[in-house]
Each structure stands twice: as structure tokens, then as C-alpha cells.
Amino acid sequence: MTPTVAPFPAARLRRTRSTPAIRDLVRENTLSVGDLIWPVFVRAGTGIEEPIPSMPGVMRRSVDKIAEAAVEAQAMGIPAICIFPYTDASLKTADCAEAWNPDNLTNRALRAIKAVAPDIAVMTDVALDPYNINGHDGYVVNGEVVNDATVEALVKMTLAQAESGADIIGPSDMMDGRIAAMRGALETAGHNNVMILSYSAKYASGYYGPFRDAVGASGALAGDKKTYQMDPANGDEAMRLVQRDLAEGADMVMVKPGIAYLDICHRVKTGFGVPTFAYQVSGEYAMIQAGAQNGWIDGEKVMLESLMAFKRAGCDGILTYFAPEVARILNA
Numbered sequence: 129m130t131p132t133v134a135p136f137p138a139a140r141l142r143r144t145r146s147t148p149a150i151r152d153l154v155r156e157n158t159l160s161v162g163d164l165i166w167p168v169f170v171r172a173g174t175g176i177e178e179p180i181p182s183m184p185g186v187m188r189r190s191v192d193k194i195a196e197a198a199v200e201a202q203a204m205g206i207p208a209i210c211i212f213p214y215t216d217a218s219l220k221t222a223d224c225a226e227a228w229n230p231d232n233l234t235n236r237a238l239r240a241i242k243a244v245a246p247d248i249a250v251m252t253d254v255a256l257d258p259y260n261i262n263g264h265d266g267y268v269v270n271g272e273v274v275n276d277a278t279v280e281a282l283v284k285m286t287l288a289q290a291e292s293g294a295d296i297i298g299p300s301d302m303m304d305g306r307i308a309a310m311r312g313a314l315e316t317a318g319h320n321n322v323m324i325l326s327y328s329a330k331y332a333s334g335y336y337g338p339f340r341d342a343v344g345a346s347g348a349l350a351g352d353k354k355t356y357q358m359d360p361a362n363g364d365e366a367m368r369l370v371q372r373d374l375a376e377g378a379d380m381v382m383v384k385p386g387i388a389y390l391d392i393c394h395r396v397k398t399g400f401g402v403p404t405f406a407y408q409v410s411g412e413y414a415m416i417q418a419g420a421q422n423g424w425i426d427g428e429k430v431m432l433e434s435l436m437a438f439k440r441a442g443c444d445g446i447l448t449y450f451a452p453e454v455a456r457i458l459n460a
């Protein structure tokens with residue numbers, strides 16, 4: 129009996145996995161230092177680098193130390209750094225006026241970075257939570273997070289950041305109409321080149337826990353953020369939010385958290401074809417570090433694998449606390 133078909137498959141997919149050289153040749157995605165945005169935490173004082181217990185390896189830095197870190201990041205080729213403030217409880221008020229104080233931590237850090245690391249792009253966070261007595265991203269009136277009054281405050285905050293040298297404004301508040309209001313105010317004030325990277329699809333997530341410790345907001349938060357952050361069950365709504373933010377003038381959009389929302393990253397990138405970023409948030413970082421510290425996973429491997437997953441999903445870049453560590457590995 130002569131067999132009419134080969135006894136083994138003609139398509140042997142293992143052939144293109146057989147050696148490092150061939151694997152290099154057929155690799156579909158790459159992770160590079162140019163994909164990274166490094167979120168950093170700024171605090172009061174001088175000469176301070178204070179560890180954050182729930183985020184091993186991450187520090188709260190005083191303004192001078194943030195500037196030093198930015199110089200190092202720039203030298204490593206990290207294209208952008210994103211500032212989050214740890215605001216002293218005494219500066220938190222119901223009107224959140226510290227948010228648009230030209231001398232608040234974020235604005236001082238902006239000017240300090242610009243003075244010593246002019247080539248790194250500096251991104252800022254726009255939301256009221258670090259300054260709000262109740263820990264919410266917007267004003268709370270009669271138990272409700274009110275939209276339009278919050279947007280007015282966010283515009284003031286945006287303008288103060290632009291005046292201090294912000295390159296990229298990152299609204300993380302999830303109020304309606306904020307992108308149009310910010311874009312309009314920036315144009316009117318002559319900040320035509322200041323970009324907006326909108327946290328368009330930001331979910332009400334349990335993965336933000338360590339961040340709220342890092343910025344000192346966890347104790348303060350009354351209730352949850354479900355009336356403004358998205359329901360983790362929804363995907364179509366993310367598309368509507370991205371569409372809306374682009375129409376209002378966003379230059380780039382973000383999905384947050386990251387790993388649990390890769391389907392959203394993929395839908396946004398394929399659906400809109402715009403610069404799309406994912407935020408690998410504090411809880412994702414903490415889980416990888418905890419697993420690694422216990423010897424349960426290979427931390428470096430999982431870190432790189434998780435970041436590659438964002439690239440495969442279609443992201444143009446990733447906000448990650450691992451940025452300097454990744455840059456060191458990729459530059460080696």
C-alpha cells in the first residue's frame with residue numbers, strides 16, 4: 129500500500145521556532161525603551177527617596193530627586209515620565225484649590241525636570257483625588273460626584289500644569305466633557321502644542337489599591353468610584369468613550385488597567401488606529417513583585433512577558449513602574 133498523503137503534517141510550525149536566529153526572524157512584535165512611560169511619585173522635602181511598602185522598588189521622591197530620576201530616565205532613552213503627587217493631608221480641602229496652585233508638588237516637579245532634562249516628555253495627571261478631602265476625582269455635593277463643576281476645576285488644573293511646562297496632559301478623572309473643555313482652554317491660552325492623552329477607558333478596578341497608598345488617598349476615599357469609572361463588564365462602552373474623547377480633541381488614548389483589559393486595547397487600536405496606551409497599574413506591578421519576591425515566579429520573565437503582551441494587543445506604549453528596570457535590560 130502506497131500512502132497517498134504524507135504520514136506527518138506538512139505544516140510543521142515548530143520549524144520556525146527551531147533556533148534563536150529563526151525565532152528572531154519571525155518575531156512579530158518588539159518591546160523597546162521607546163515604548164515606555166514611567167509614572168513617578170513626588171512628595172515634599174529635599175533629598176528624600178521613600179519606599180512605598182505595597183509597591184516594592186517604587187519610591188516617593190522629593191522634587192530634587194524626581195529631577196535626578198528624570199535625568200537618568202532621559203539618559204536611558206525613556207521618552208516620557210508621568211508625575212503623581214503625594215499631597216500632605218493638611219493641603220486637602222473640599223474645594224481642592226491645591227490642584228491648581230502653581231507651586232504645588234506636580235508643578236514644582238515639572239519645572240525642576242524641565243530645567244535639567246529638557247528632552248524627556250513630561251506627562252501630568254488631571255483629577256482631584258490627591259487634593260480632595262474625600263478622595264474622589266471630582267467634587268462631591270450631597271453625596272454625588274458632580275460633573276460640570278468638577279470639569280471647571282480640572283480646566284484650572286490643566287492650565288497650571290501647561291504653564292509649568294507639561295507636554296502631555298493626562299485626564300484620569302472620567303468626567304464627561306472634560307477633553308473638550310481642556311482642549312478649548314489650552315488653545316485659548318496659546319498652549320496649542322500641549323497634548324492630551326486621555327484616560328478614555330478607565331475601569332473601576334481593584335488593581336489601583338497600592339497607588340492609593342502611594343498618593344495617600346486610600347484612607348480618605350469615601351465609597352467607590354463606580355459612578356464615573358467604568359464597569360469591568362463593559363467593552364462597547366470603551367469604544368464609545370474613545371470615540372467621544374477623540375472627537376473632543378484627545379491626541380492619544382489610554383486603557384486602564386492593562387493586563388486584564390487586553391481585549392479593550394486590541395479593539396481600540398484596530399477600531400480607531402490612533403496612538404493607544406495601556407497603564408500597567410500599581411496592583412499589576414505589586415502582584416508581579418510579590419510573586420517574584422516569594423520565589424513563585426521569575427519576576428524579570430513575567431515583567432517582560434506582560435509588557436510584550438501589550439505590544440501584541442496593539443498598544444503603542446505602556447505606562448509602567450517597571451520602566452527603568454526594563455530600560456536597563458533592553459539597553460544592556
Ligand code: PBG
Pocket residue numbers: 253254255256257265300301335336337338339340353408409410411
Ligand atoms: C486617580 C488615579 C488613579 C490611578 C491613576 N490616577 C487611581 C484611582 O483612580 O483611584 C491608578 C494608577 C495605578 O494604580 O497605578 N485619578
